[in-house]
Amino acid sequence: MAGFNKVVGSYAEALDGLSDNMTVISGGFGLCGIAEGLIAQIQRMGTTGLTVVSNNCGVDGFGLGLLLEKKQIKKMISSYVGENALFEQQLLSGELEVELTPQGTLAERLRAGGAGIPAFFTATGVGTPVAEGKEVREFSGRQYLMERAITGDFAIVKAWKADRYGNCIYRHTAQNFNPMAATAGKITVLEVEELVEPGELEPSSIHTPGIYVNRVIVGKFEKRIERKVLSTAKV
Amino acid sequence: MAGFNKVVGSYAEALDGLSDNMTVISGGFGLCGIAEGLIAQIQRMGTTGLTVVSNNCGVDGFGLGLLLEKKQIKKMISSYVGENALFEQQLLSGELEVELTPQGTLAERLRAGGAGIPAFFTATGVGTPVAEGKEVREFSGRQYLMERAITGDFAIVKAWKADRYGNCIYRHTAQNFNPMAATAGKITVLEVEELVEPGELEPSSIHTPGIYVNRVIVGKFEKRIERKVLSTAKV
Amino acid sequence: MALNREQIAKRVAQEFYDGAYINLGIGIPTLAANYVPKNMEVMLQSENGLLGMGPYPTETQVDADMINAGKETVTAATGASIFSSAESFAMIRGGHVDLTVLGAFEVDIHGNIASWMIPGKLIKGMGGAMDLVAGARNIIVTMTHADKHGNSKLLSDCTLPLTGVNCINKIITDLAVLEVKEGAFHLLERAPGVSTEEIISKTAGKLIVTANVPEMQV
Amino acid sequence: MALNREQIAKRVAQEFYDGAYINLGIGIPTLAANYVPKNMEVMLQSENGLLGMGPYPTETQVDADMINAGKETVTAATGASIFSSAESFAMIRGGHVDLTVLGAFEVDIHGNIASWMIPGKLIKGMGGAMDLVAGARNIIVTMTHADKHGNSKLLSDCTLPLTGVNCINKIITDLAVLEVKEGAFHLLERAPGVSTEEIISKTAGKLIVTANVPEMQV
Numbered sequence: 001m002a003g004f005n006k007v008v009g010s011y012a013e014a015l016d017g018l019s020d021n022m023t024v025i026s027g028g029f030g031l032c033g034i035a036e037g038l039i040a041q042i043q044r045m046g047t048t049g050l051t052v053v054s055n056n057c058g059v060d061g062f063g064l065g066l067l068l069e070k071k072q073i074k075k076m077i078s079s080y081v082g083e084n085a086l087f088e089q090q091l092l093s094g095e096l097e098v099e100l101t102p103q104g105t106l107a108e109r110l111r112a113g114g115a116g117i118p119a120f121f122t123a124t125g126v127g128t129p130v131a132e133g134k135e136v137r138e139f140s141g142r143q144y145l146m147e148r149a150i151t152g153d154f155a156i157v158k159a160w161k162a163d164r165y166g167n168c169i170y171r172h173t174a175q176n177f178n179p180m181a182a183t184a185g186k187i188t189v190l191e192v193e194e195l196v197e198p199g200e201l202e203p204s205s206i207h208t209p210g211i212y213v214n215r216v217i218v219g220k221f222e223k224r225i226e227r228k229v230l231s232t233a234k235v
Numbered sequence: 236m237a238g239f240n241k242v243v244g245s246y247a248e249a250l251d252g253l254s255d256n257m258t259v260i261s262g263g264f265g266l267c268g269i270a271e272g273l274i275a276q277i278q279r280m281g282t283t284g285l286t287v288v289s290n291n292c293g294v295d296g297f298g299l300g301l302l303l304e305k306k307q308i309k310k311m312i313s314s315y316v317g318e319n320a321l322f323e324q325q326l327l328s329g330e331l332e333v334e335l336t337p338q339g340t341l342a343e344r345l346r347a348g349g350a351g352i353p354a355f356f357t358a359t360g361v362g363t364p365v366a367e368g369k370e371v372r373e374f375s376g377r378q379y380l381m382e383r384a385i386t387g388d389f390a391i392v393k394a395w396k397a398d399r400y401g402n403c404i405y406r407h408t409a410q411n412f413n414p415m416a417a418t419a420g421k422i423t424v425l426e427v428e429e430l431v432e433p434g435e436l437e438p439s440s441i442h443t444p445g446i447y448v449n450r451v452i453v454g455k456f457e458k459r460i461e462r463k464v465l466s467t468a469k470v
Numbered sequence: 471m472a473l474n475r476e477q478i479a480k481r482v483a484q485e486f487y488d489g490a491y492i493n494l495g496i497g498i499p500t501l502a503a504n505y506v507p508k509n510m511e512v513m514l515q516s517e518n519g520l521l522g523m524g525p526y527p528t529e530t531q532v533d534a535d536m537i538n539a540g541k542e543t544v545t546a547a548t549g550a551s552i553f554s555s556a557e558s559f560a561m562i563r564g565g566h567v568d569l570t571v572l573g574a575f576e577v578d579i580h581g582n583i584a585s586w587m588i589p590g591k592l593i594k595g596m597g598g599a600m601d602l603v604a605g606a607r608n609i610i611v612t613m614t615h616a617d618k619h620g621n622s623k624l625l626s627d628c629t630l631p632l633t634g635v636n637c638i639n640k641i642i643t644d645l646a647v648l649e650v651k652e653g654a655f656h657l658l659e660r661a662p663g664v665s666t667e668e669i670i671s672k673t674a675g676k677l678i679v680t681a682n683v684p685e686m687q688v
Numbered sequence: 689m690a691l692n693r694e695q696i697a698k699r700v701a702q703e704f705y706d707g708a709y710i711n712l713g714i715g716i717p718t719l720a721a722n723y724v725p726k727n728m729e730v731m732l733q734s735e736n737g738l739l740g741m742g743p744y745p746t747e748t749q750v751d752a753d754m755i756n757a758g759k760e761t762v763t764a765a766t767g768a769s770i771f772s773s774a775e776s777f778a779m780i781r782g783g784h785v786d787l788t789v790l791g792a793f794e795v796d797i798h799g800n801i802a803s804w805m806i807p808g809k810l811i812k813g814m815g816g817a818m819d820l821v822a823g824a825r826n827i828i829v830t831m832t833h834a835d836k837h838g839n840s841k842l843l844s845d846c847t848l849p850l851t852g853v854n855c856i857n858k859i860i861t862d863l864a865v866l867e868v869k870e871g872a873f874h875l876l877e878r879a880p881g882v883s884t885e886e887i888i889s890k891t892a893g894k895l896i897v898t899a900n901v902p903e904m905q906v
Contacts, residue, residue, distance in 0.1 A: 003489020003511050004549070029736045029773070030759040032752065055773070082812030091810075100811065103735065104777025104819030108352070111774040116563030116605055117343070118374035120355040122781060123822040127853035129805070130818060139353035139383075148374075160753075165513075165549045172439065172770055173737050174753040179772040183564060198549035204407065205440040207772075209521050209551035211491050211513070211566045223752035229760040231744040238707020238729050239767070264518045264555070265541040267534065290555070317594030326592075335593065338517065339559025339601030346556040351781030351823055357563060359604040362635035364587070365596070395535075400731075400767045407552055408519050409535040414554040418782060433767035442554075444739050444769035446709050446731070446784045458534035464542040466526040 005164045006216045007195065011041035014189050014217040018047055018154055021074070025110065025152035026054035026064060027181040030083070030226045033174030034063050035156040035191040037219040042156075043070055053077040053110070053150055055103060055177050057087050062224055071095060077150065079103035083226070102130060105147050107180055112149035114183025114212070119148050155185025158221075159208070162192040163199075166213025167206045175207065182208045191219040240399045241451045242430065246276035249424050249452040253282055253389055256309070260345065260387035261289035261299060262416040265318070265461045268409030269298050270391040270426040272454035277391075278305055288312040288345070288385055290338060290412050292322050297459055306330060312385065314338035318461070337365060340382050342415055347384035349418020349447070354383050390420025393456075394443070397427040398434075401448025402441045410442065417443045426454040471663045472615075472644040477688045480505045481642050482571055482612055484687070486512050493517065493562070493602060495572030496540045498612050502571065513547070515567055517598040519558045522550025539598065559598070563605040570606035572599060574613050574638075576628045579675040581638040581650045583611060584630035596633060603634030615643035615672050622674035624648070624655055645669050647686060654678045659686045689881045690833075690862040695906045698723045699860050700789055700830055702905070704730050711735060711780065711820060713790030714758045716830050720789060731765070733785055735816040737776045740768025757816065777816070781823040788824035790817060792831050792856075794846045797893040799856040799868045801829060802848035814851060821852030833861035833890050840892035842866070842873055863887050865904060872896045877904045 008014050015038060018024070024042070028034035039058075042050075043066045050073050057076055058064035067073050068086045075097040081087050090096035101109065102124045112120055121144035125131050135146040157178045162168035168190055170178055182188050190213050243249050250273060253259070259277070263269035274293075277285075278301045285308050292311055293300035302308050303321045310332040316322050325331035336344065337359045347355055356379035360366050370381040392413045397403035403425055405413055417423050425448050473481065479498050483505035486492060493515045494500050506512055514523040516538040523538055524545035531545055538544045546552065561567060574585040583603055586596040603609055616622050624641065641648045646669045647659040654676040660669055662685045670677060691699065696716050701723035704710060711733045712718050721741075724730055732741040734756040741756055742763035749763055756762045764770065779785060792803040801821055804814040821827055834840050842859065859866045864887045865877040872894040878887055880903045888895060 003487070004513065030755070032736075032755050032759070078813060080813035080815040082810075088810050098811075100813045102814050102818040103773065103816035104781055104823070107773035107777050108350075108781075111560070112355070114564050114566075115343075115560035116565060117355050117357060118377075118379055119372075120347070120352050122352060124781065124819045126822070127800070128818060128850045130814070137354075142353075144353055163549060167549060167551050170439065172751065172753040172764070173734075173755055175439065175770060175772050176737050177773045180774050183560065183566075201551075202440075203522070203546055203550045203552040204405065204410065204442075205437075206551040206553075207439075209553060209557075209561070210549070211515070211521055211561055225750070225752045225761060226755070226759040227761065228750060229744045229762075230750070231746050238705070239731065265537070267518075267537050267541070313595060315595035315597040317592075323592050333593075335595045337596055337600040338555065338598035339563055339605070342555035342559050343563075346778070349782050349784075350778035351783060357604070359563065359601045361604070362582070363596075363600060363632045365600060398767060402767060402769050407533065407535040407546070408516075408537055410552060410554050411519050412555045415556050418778065418784075438740070438764055438768045438770040441769040441771075444771060444775075444779070445767070446733070446739055446779055460532070460534045460543060461537070461541040462543065463532060464526045464544075465532070466528050 006166045006213060007164050008215050008217050011037055011217065014038060014215050015041050015045065017187060018045065020047055021049040022153040023051040023053065025155040025181045025184050026052060027157045027176065027178030028054060029176035030056050031059065031063050031224050033158050033170065033176050033178055035158040036221050038156040038189060038191050039064060039066055043067055046070065048072050049074045051075040053152060055079050055106060057081050057084055059083050060086050075099065077101055079106050107177060109147055109150040110180035110184045113151040114180060117149055119146050121146055150184060152185050155181045155188040157182045157188060157190050159190050159192045161194045161196050161201065162190055162216050163196050163201060165198055166190060166210030166216055167201055168192060169201060169205065169207050179208050182212045187214045188212055189215045191217050193221060241401045241448060242399050243450050243452050246272055246452065249273060249450050250276050250280065252422060253280065255282055256284040257388040258286040258288065260390040260416045260419050261287060262392045262411065262413030263289060264411035265291050266294065266298050266459050268393050268405065268411050268413055270393040271456050273391040273424060273426050274299060274301055278302055281305065283307045284309045286310045288387060290314050290341060292316050292319055294318050295321050312336055314341050342412060344382055344385040345415035345419045348386040349415060352384055354381050356381055385419060387420045390416045390423040392417045392423060392425050394425050394427045396429045396431050396436065397425055397451050398431050398436060400433055401425060401445030401451055402436055403427060404436060404440065404442050414443050417447045422449045423447055424450045426452050428456060473661050473688060475501060478612055478642060478644055480688045481686050485569065485610055486510065490568045491515055493567050493570045493606065497573050499571035499573065517558050517562060519553050519555055520546060520550060522547040559601050562601050565605060565607050567606045569608045570602045571610045571612055572602060574611045575630055576623050576625055577611050577638050577641055578625045578628045579650065579653050579655060581636045582628045583633045583638050584628040585633045587631045599633050603637045609638050610640045610642060611638050612642045615645040622672050624673045624675050626675045645672065657683050659684055661686055691879050691906060693719060696830055696860060696862055698906045699904050703787065703828055704728065708786045709733055711785050711788045711824065715791050717789035735776050735780060737771050737773055738764060738768060740765040777819050780819050783823060783825050785824045787826045788820045789828045789830055790820060792829045793848055794841050794843055795829050795856050795859055796843045796846045797868065797871050797873060799854045800846045801851045801856050802846040803851045805849045817851050821855045827856050828858045828860060829856050830860045833863040840890050842891045842893050844893045863890065875901050877902055879904055
């Protein structure tokens with residue numbers, strides 16, 4: 001009955017098979033809902049030439065910024081990368097390539113990747129630099145771009161609670177890109193706050209069914225806050 | 236503060252504006268998770284020439300079968316219509332038109348309709364009668380069909396619990412097509428078992444956010460079972 | 471002798487493996503769920519939105535809101551998840567289901583399958599079959615080797631409208647287990663007591679037979 | 689006199705209506721949330737996956753897992769729902785958000801908007817702005833009428849790379865409220881004490897001015 005016990009005991013096991021020049025999809029929005037321990041493990045492994053698909057690229061010294069420090073990232077596919085001085089530096093020096101994708105298009109490209117849809121049409125980006133090189137097509141009198149699906153060799157996903165089947169739920173807005181990332185990795189690794197017994201999660205409330213998940217590791221999270229704003233700061 | 240109180244007091248109000256030749260999207264799989272009272276109201280209204288988008292067309296005398304009885308349906312867009320003698324009769328006599336769509340393609344066409352995606356590609360149906368008249372296109376060496384989104388003038392959706400904002404959850408496998416139907420109707424009407432106070436539903440467990448919902452009515456449900464099979468029937 | 475339904479189902483279950491996500495079609499495929507070997511855990515996907523289908527319910531467990539893709543009352547196993555039809559077919563289309571077993575009218579040497587429509591008869595619809603054959607990683611067809619008139623259902627080219635093209639990997643019939651590859655059926659096993667000659671005579675499409683074809687263990 | 693930030697935000701809030709689902713960009717648009725009229729209920733959508741954004745948290749309410757699209761800590765209002773980024777943009781792209789208010793570098797008479805990229809400066813990315821302008825039913829831009837050098841930001845044709853084409857309906861600046869239609873800006877209101885002449889002089893694109901343009905009520 002070991003087939004569905006996806007829990008691994010070490011970060012090394014969790015990312016076993018990750019090698020240079022692979023594509024890694026990372027859940028998270030800014031520093032919210034990121035697989036902190038898995039990112040740190042990639043840094044320890046020193047894997048280079050990575051294409052990283054993530055809405056953002058962390059900040060200097062935290063999150064995916066850690067991988068920039070060691071120049072492990074060759075290319076980022078993101079919607080917003082403005083929080084990181086090291087990013088800017090590597091981009092300007094030509095060490096780093098970036099493919100900017102509108103946030104909703106990025107989310108949908110990942111969903112499509114997981115759902116076996118190779119391409120779809122969206123009005124987002126028509127008439128903008130994002131449209132360059134893409135097929136434009138009219139439906140019902142409006143123009144749309146054809147956008148392609150994204151899949152990755154690995155997906156690193158941060159969840160709140162998971163069972164050994166890999167069924168999981170996300171906490172509050174730490175959900176963000178994680179459910180799509182989970183579906184789009186050839187190997188999907190879940191780093192979770194808490195492991196629960198099968199049956200504890202209500203079947204209809206599970207965000208990501210275990211079928212998408214290959215490995216589960218219980219992590220420890222710092223959960224750094226990017227912009228702490230209090231109700232007293234503004235009326 | 237009336238803007239978000241979507242609860243209506245009568246079925247007449249719930250379907251106000253529905254008229255002949257409109258397109259109605261219905262949630263449900265077989266007789267499971269169907270908006271029984273809203274279907275009955277359409278029968279009472281006698282609206283004709285309807286295009287109905289639903290995975291199935293009910294059974295004789297129940298569910299969408301009620302609308303067949305009064306010859307209110309001009310066209311069905313479905314994946315499986317084999318449970319209904321009246322359906323067969325009207326189809327053979329030419330009174331009823333049917334567009335058969337693979338089940339997964341139907342679900343995705345509705346999701347696309349709600350999500351502002353006019354068309355997408357899928358491998359489902361390549362080389363089959365479903366491909367007739369559709370664009371075939373190769374991505375990474377495999378052929379795919381281009382399928383178009385579906386939207387409707389009305390969507391009739393069956394939920395378990397909802398609040399006055401229209402936030403709702405579905406019960407067990409009565410979820411099925413309901414979440415996609417809810418997103419794809421110009422006017423989406425929710426028929427629910429139970430109205431709860433805002434805040435009672437856990438925000439991260441809500442299946443359909445209220446933004447998709449225009450009207451909510453509390454219904455009474457017979458919940459007829461199509462095939463009751465017991466554990467004692469087979470080992 | 472030709473296998474009966476239970477024996478075919480038993481042979482189908484031998485294709486299961488620990489940790490597999492499996493979608494079983496109506497009929498013999500569903501029956502195979504009864505023969506999952508002990509000490510093996512598989513998870514059954516039902517395309518109406520249930521991953522982790524359990525046994526049929528007892529009278530007190532019956533719930534109109536808990537059905538399978540065959541519209542039969544079912545239960546959810548421990549560790550089940552329940553979701554929308556769009557999510558269910560995202561799973562299927564995206565290649566996340568390890569194995570699909572389904573019935574067919576005809577299969578041919580190109581791996582094509584016809585299973586949903588007989589011209590002249592009423593068209594009931596394809597349901598989820600086209601999505602399943604287009605999406606699952608591994609697809610097994612189970613059916614009788616010949617129809618009731620003795621006509622082979624393993625053809626050079628399907629004659630009925632197709633459900634999917636170039637998608638069937640393996641066929642388990644009442645007479646044999648066959649692999650489909652490189653434009654031919656390859657005989658892997660024969661039913662106990664069934665001769666290679668009988669299988670050859672009942673297979674219309676090109677059939678590759680090596681010496682000493684083993685008998686199925688059922 | 690030209691409006692200050694708070695006054696612009698107040699004028700923006702006059703576009704809100706009871707029962708509206710609204711996405712507010714960073715800066716002045718977000719500030720407008722403070723001026724929702726009493727007896728009116730609106731629901732704020734934050735594109736990272738929150739519908740029903742509440743006020744900023746108190747020190748004890750702060751939660752790293754509860755942020756808005758500006759990555760600021762927030763709370764969830766009663767009746768909120770939380771979902772994935774794909775669901776959030778399905779909502780936006782599908783036209784379910786009633787109103788989007790966002791800032792811009794330039795807007796032109798064709799309703800085009802440039803708001804994300806200044807060539808020669810570092811490109812930070814468009815985030816969700818392109819999806820928002822392509823998807824929302826009604827889009828209002830709020831910005832200063834001219835840049836700090838006095839150059840008009842309301843042009844015949846945007847000079848910067850675009851965020852979206854033919855999508856802006858209304859512009860609320862520190863000097864005026866304008867509608868964009870039929871290839872021109874139409875002056876609807878002017879800031880208290882600001883002359884029509886000043887607005888004309890600071891609007892580079894074609895501007896239609898009717899007699900007796902009313903003053904804003906802020």
